[in-house]
Amino acid sequence: MMLHQLTIFFVIIYVFESFTIMAQSSFTVAVLGREWVQVKRLAPVEMILTSLSICRFFLQWTSMLYNFCMYFNHHYVLRQLGNIWEFTNVLSLWLTSLLAVFYCVKISSITHPIFFWLRWRILRFVPWLLLGVLVISCVAIIPSVIRNHIQIQLVPLEHLPINNTLIARLKIFEHYFSKANKIIMMTVPFLLFMVCTTFLTVSLIQHWEQMQQHNTGQSSSSLRAHSRTLKSLATYFICFTVYFLTIVLSFVHIKPLREPWSWVYEVLIYGVVSIHSTSLMLSSPTLKKAIKMKCGGQESA
Template identity: 40%
Template sequence: MPLSRTFIFIAIFCMQSLAALLQNGFMATVLGREWVQSQGLPAGDMIMACLAASRFCLHGIAILNNFLAFAMLWTVKSYLTILWDFINTANFWFTTWLAIFYCVKISSFSHPIFFWIKWRISRSVPRLLLGSLIIGGLSAISSATGNTIALQMAACENYTVSYKAIAFYVYYFRCHVMLMWVIPFFLFLLSIILLMFSLYRHLEQMRYHRPRTHDYSTQAHTMALKTLTFFLIFYTSHVLLLAVSVAHVVNIHDSWHWAWEVITYMGISLHSTILILSNSKMRKALKIKFPDLCIARS
C-alpha cells in the first residue's frame, strides 16, 4: 500500500510539473519574443519574463533531482543540486521584486521616501534582476563549498569526524538558508503587509469621503493581493519542506517526500496560472493560440 501511494504522488508530481513547464514556457516565450522584437519591456513584464524562465528551469531540475535521488545516482544529483540552488535563489528574488514592484506601484502612501522609490523602481528593475542572478551565483558557490567540505570530512574513517561533518553540514545549510532565502521571504511578506494596509486605508477613504461605482484602485489592490497570497503558500510549504529535508525525517522513497514535493511545487503552478490570467498580454496570447479554449470558457 505505501508503495502504490508513493507512485500515485509521483504521478501527480509529474503531471503537475509538466503543466507548470507548459505554463511558464508559454509566459517566457510570449514575453521573451516581445522583449526581442521591441528591444524592451515594461518593468513589470520584465520581472515576469525572468520569473517564468527561472520557474521553467526550476521545475525541470526538480524533476531530474528527484528521479536521480530515487535511482540513487547521488554523484550526478549533487552537481545538479548546485544548479537548482542557483535557480531557486534567483527565483525567490525575482518573486520578491515582483511583490515589491506591485506594492510600490499600487500602494497609496504619501511618504517622500515612498515617492522616491516609486519614481526609481522602474529604472532599477534591470539592475535588480542582474543582482538576483549574482546572488543566485553566490548561493550556488556557497552551497558547493559546504557540500565539498562536508563530503571530504565524511569520507574520513574516523566516526567522530564523520559525525562532525554531518553536524557541520546541517549548521552550514541552515545558515545558508537564512542568508539566501529567508531575507527575500521577509521582504515579500513585508510587501504583502504594506499592500493590505494600503488597501485598508483606501477602503476607509472610500467609505467616508468619495464613494465611487467603479473603484479601479481597489480592484488593483485586490488582484495584487490574490497573486501574492497564493505564492506565500509556496513559501511556507517550501520552508517546511526544507526543515523536513534537513532533519532527514522523510526518505526519498517515502510517499510523504513526494507529497511534500506536490504541495511545494503546486504553489508555483497556481501562482503562474494567476499571473497568466491577470496579465492582459497573456490573455491576448491565449486567445490567439487557443481560440477554441477561450470560446469554451466564455
C-alpha cells in the same frame, strides 16, 4: 500493495504538475519574448516575470532529475543537481520578492520621501536589481557547493580510522553552520516579500475604504479592481508562505523520507508553484490577452 499504488498515484500527479509548470514557464517566456522582439523593450514587470519563468523552468527540470536519479544512487550527480536545485530555489524566492517590491513601490499610496524617490527611479533600476538578485543567489549557494565538494572528496576516506575525527567535525559543521546558512538565505527574501506585501495590502485596504465612503457609479469598477487585487495578493501570500515553509524544511532535511509521503511532499510544493504561476500569468495583461487569443483560436478550430 496499497502503499505502492499510492506512490505511483502521487508520482503521476508530481510529473503532471512538473510538466504543467514547465509549460506555463515556456508559454510566458515565448509570449513575452515575442513582445520584446516586436516592440524592442519589455515592461519592468514583464522582465521580472520572464526571469522568474526561466528560473522555474530549470528548477522543475532539476527537481525531476534529482527525484528520479535518487533511485540510481549516483551520489556525485545528486550533489551537483542538489546545488542547482538550491540555486534555482533561492533565485526563485528573490525574484518573487523583487516582484513584490516593484508592486509595493508602484501601487502603494505611501507618501514617505523614500517611496517617491523609488517610484521615480524603479523603472531604470529593475535590470540592475535582476542582476543583483542573480549575484546574491550565486554567493548564497557557495557554502553548499564547498560542502558538497568536500563530502565528495571524503567519501573514499570514510572507513579509515585516522579520518574519523575530521569527518565527525565536518558533520557537526554541516549540521549547524550549513543549515543556518540555508535558513538565512531563504528567510531574507521571504521577509522582504512579507514587508512589501503588508505595506501594499494596508495601502490598498485604506484606499478601498475611502472609495467605499464615496461610492458612485463611476467608482464601482475601481472598487471591483481593488477587490480583485486584494484577492490576488491573498493568493500570492498564501502560495509564497507555503512554498517557503516547505522548501526550508527540505533544505534542513526535515521532510518525510518514506514513500508515498515523500511524493506527497513534492506534490504539495509544486502544486503551490503551479497555482502561483497561474495567478501571475492571469495578472499580466499581455499574458492574459495571449491566453484568451489561444483559447479563442482553439474554440474556433
